[in-house]
Amino acid sequence: MSADQSQTPAGGPLIPLHCLQQAEPGPPRLAVLPTGTPVWLVTRHADVRQALTDPRLNRASLYAPDAPAVSLIPNILDDPDSLLNVDGAEHQRVRRTVQRAFTPRAIARWRPWVESVVDGLLDELVESGSPADVIAGFSRPLPVAVISRLLGLDGLDLRRLGHWSDHALSTTAYTVEEIVTAMREFGEFGYQLVLERRKNPGDDLVSSLLAAADETGGVSEAQLTSLVCGLVVAGHETTMTTLGNALVYLLGDDPAARTAWDRVGRDEESAAQATEQVLRSIPLGDATDALPGMLRRAVAEVEIGGVTIPAGSVVAADTGAANHDPEIYPDLGGIDLFAPLDTPSLTFGAGPHHCLGAWLARMELESGLHHLARRLPALRLAEPVGAIEWRTGLMTRSPLTLRVAW
Template sequence: MSSNTPIPYPFEWTPVMEVPGRLRGLHERAQVDVRLPSGDTAVMVTRYKDVRSLFADSRLSKNIARPGMARVSKDNDLFVDPKIDGDPPHHTAMRGLVTRAFTARRIERLRPFAQSVTDELLDAMEAGPKPADLNEALAFPLPILVICKLLGVPPEDRDKFRGLVDGFLSVSKLPPEEVEECRKGLWSYLADLIVAKRADPGDDLIGSLIKIRDEDDNRLSDYELHHWTQSLLIAGYVTTASQIGTGTAVLLHRRDLFEEVKADPSLVESAVEELLRTQIMGSSIGTLRYALTDIELSDGSVIKEGSSVLLSEEGANTDGSVFKDPFTIDIRRKENHHMTFGAGIHYCVGAALARMELQVATETLLRRFPDVRLAVPAEELPRGLGGFMEGFSEVPVTW
């Protein structure tokens, strides 16, 4: 192993509005030992070069339902599913089928819808009381309504599935029996939805996946169809919601950055990318792998066969050999090839959707509310500790 004393992970969020200070100096070694919320230890890979290459390395397996494998949570299996093959060639084939339905054209067609939803949500916020919680006013309902539209989930079910997803993603926040109830409830809800969609197919992503399931020679199994629907629903909602709320809070705290983007809306795109790079909304605890053999890293150290491996996106994103002044939020940063969406065959299928929603939300908020500001000191913003995402659970704003 790479060190004698494992570092508690996720890292503490200090300072409040910056990348965790624990990342400073982490890149002196290509790997360090970390202790996960479950109490298990894993090897964290820290350097950009290693993280990027290992995302596509067949010597690391995503099939982690193995004896002795570290777990993120002692009470929740999270994304561990022994019935789903997460490695090539099967994963590559299944991902190819899903990306056929998840096209760039379909995503771009959603931009006007995302804009209209954002406008309506901000209309309601403007008409409501001050201060308002930006999470409940915009950050969470926007991606929920967009993913409902994309997948074909009835919008009236959004509160129901939000509660189920939050339970599904509990790391230590909820007791195990409540986690299991949410996991079963979400699976059952989606099973009923797929049956309804098969009986009355529409022009939505679930309908497209059902068509692929029923007609393609390399078709998805019923279980894989169900699994991918669940994965897209979760990924398309919670990560983007957390990033909208927490990334916006950073901009409101850093008034110099806020004023810069407000004065030049063309900076929205690069600001969104830089806030994604700094990844203040959460950690990368979902990227555990299993080492099938010994693997040598850039500093000559070796990940031992059988190790549980964590590919640190935030470590890669703060690697000074790739990013100049990596702990500085630079909204004009060029060539920002951050690792927040992963890389290679495991690059996030929904990256384009997330970027579109983040751009729409940021541009519209700053244009509609040029005087918006945090209603409490940044140090008082509460984090949603104990969940898969650890962004701010409330973002009170006024204007």
């Protein structure tokens, strides 16, 4: 876990992410990245969506020779071979090798198995007795088990996986040397996995990726390795983080949240509605440790929200602010977990780089919340919210531990 996970800011303890104030939506405005590079901050829903879909703003140019520095410490987002950092025809070619495995229809086939994993973890959690740590017993092992099964990684040392993931997403938790070493080890793991599945293909996602890559052509070994490592991290980190943060909100003292907990456990449709609102309302991280948004760079002059963005400029699309834009999502005095989302949130991005694993994350969250609430309707926090230890120094923030009772 992160090196500074127990630290709190000088002003006091960290607050839950659902309590954070998001940036006020408005026209694009200039700000400064920690590197000193100027950045155009985009906050309104329509403007953020444009920034993520307009081909005049891309990822690859962030790493061009003339690009200004956008990060002080390298992390997995800075891999030039990753799917995230290629655009246009090359991006489409690489993306086609994996997207067929993550369609809603493909995800639906995995639901019975995922629900069996959920039930097994709940059996172990209940058997361990109350109180218990729901992070160690449920929200961390659930997505790890799912991605390990999909990638055929049974027997993987989970401590190594956590070590690699924390370094891959580090902002301030580790030194540059520590991150470089961990990423070298992680890359070697991914490369050896690709080589092994080429020799001995099986019924797993890595083997399917290799078969699709051979069929479409033009995908390098470095890109395949990067893709596998990215799937390992993204396949568990987002779900673990969101599930832990959702439980902080749902099991707290808010009477509306407690009522919602009962409804989430009663039927799967309510769990699905709540999942969408959780994904929209509760960010993955905060500005203390994360970038101000999804970064892009203008390859040509572009107008966003009535403001002209010069070519070569860095743009930060603040999806958290966009997901709270009052013009799209009126604030009715709190999170209404069962309000329909007439406009999809931008939590998973938009456009060519929309998150491939979005439907898998949704399914895991829906299943996890529904079965946990149904099995343990009296579940509650066993410690004050102010006493929660957080994973910090990373691009995401979630409880390190979360003691619950029933």
